[in-house]
Amino acid sequence: DIQMTQSPSTLSASVGDRVTITCRASQSIGHWLAWYQQKPGKAPNLLIYKASYLQNGVPSRFSGSGSGTEFTLTVSSLQPDDFAFYYCQQYNDTYAFGQGTKLEIK
């Protein structure tokens, strides 16, 4: 099974900061990677699919990049609504999620 590892586990940042979250796959997954935002008690919300495609309705401050085994999610200028958990998900071989990154207010 393909394992997904995110870093960091927790990220402290301020409104207006540029932040990056990394996701590594245990083997190549091409571009079959998605990023989700999840808030407590809510379902995940799709941000990015196929590594770099922005989902409809998602603000353009979110962007994704990478291929193969290393991927990043970048938020160009944090807004108050962005403080949440973020998960990557591979879907090259079945489906598997990273362990999550908590983005918290510094």
Add this chain to the structure above:
Amino acid sequence: QVQLVQSGAEAKKPGASVKISCKTSGYTFTSHAIHWVRQAPGQRLEWMGWTHVGNGNVKYSQKFQGRVTLSQDTSATTAYMELSSLTSEDTAVYYCARDVRREKTDFWGQGTLVTVSS
């Protein structure tokens, strides 16, 4: 608009089974697959399986093979997930989500809390 509405919270005893429904609307039910994902308290999301409701194809995660059954009622545009032989480790929120051509999973249900306790 696309909506996936799941059935309500369940409380089960160890060894029992649970069946969760996912009522869809706002799109052609048979044109998309439905994924099932769960999240135990404080844990990462965990993929359980998917069913393409149009052709009946089903794929299960190896972890749940033999314990999970995915099905659908196309006339009711509803998908179902049944999990058997429950243990306390199955306590989690269970989600259904719509697949788009295996490119993305774009709409999710609100989640169903299943609590397994003696």
